[in-house]
Amino acid sequence: MQIEIQRCNRKSVVITVNSKAEVIIKAPYNTTNAEIQEILQKRAKWIKDHVDKVKKEIERAKSVEPLSNEELSKLGDKAVEYIPKRVEYFAPKVGVQYGRITIRNQKSRWGSCSSKGNLNFNCLLMLTPPEIIDYVVVHELCHRKEMNHSFQFWALVEKVLPDYRERRKWLDENGGVIIGRME
Structure with a gap:
């Protein structure tokens, strides 16, 4: 290794x-x-x-078809339409403000939150169920209060999404195959 x-x-x-x-x-x-x-x-x-x-x-x-540039572009367009609305919906529930929202094609992350409050999301989220997108949105918004994965952070996530563990498990079990579709 x-x-x-x-x-x-x-x-x-x-x-x-x-x-x-x-x-x-x-x-x-x-x-x-x-x-x-x-x-x-x-x-x-x-x-x-x-x-x-x-x-x-x-x-x-290897058993699934890789995404073409055209497909990635369409996913990006869908994400630009959909994800900011979910951020806008969940931000008051988390009790935070946020900065710029960026949609990217990433091979290693579903989302991220900068110390300035800017949020980044992977366009491949559009290949997951809506409840998984909501989990990633809430996860990143909670980083506006806790920039770590401490007990306090997960308590914030759970307050908004009591079933976050199931959503996280789904992403853990299925996310790799989705990300693997990027060439």
């Missing part, structure tokens, strides 16, 4: 497995190689489980 280590200006170490089943570790500049090795040993099972999951998603994605 190949592991890429990226040293950057951050406060903690984060491990991710990307859509190609590659392991990426982002670590503060002052983190020693020994500390990184220790973290890798502690997180070995999590890493293996996630690499295996992504590899299965890659195999499942």
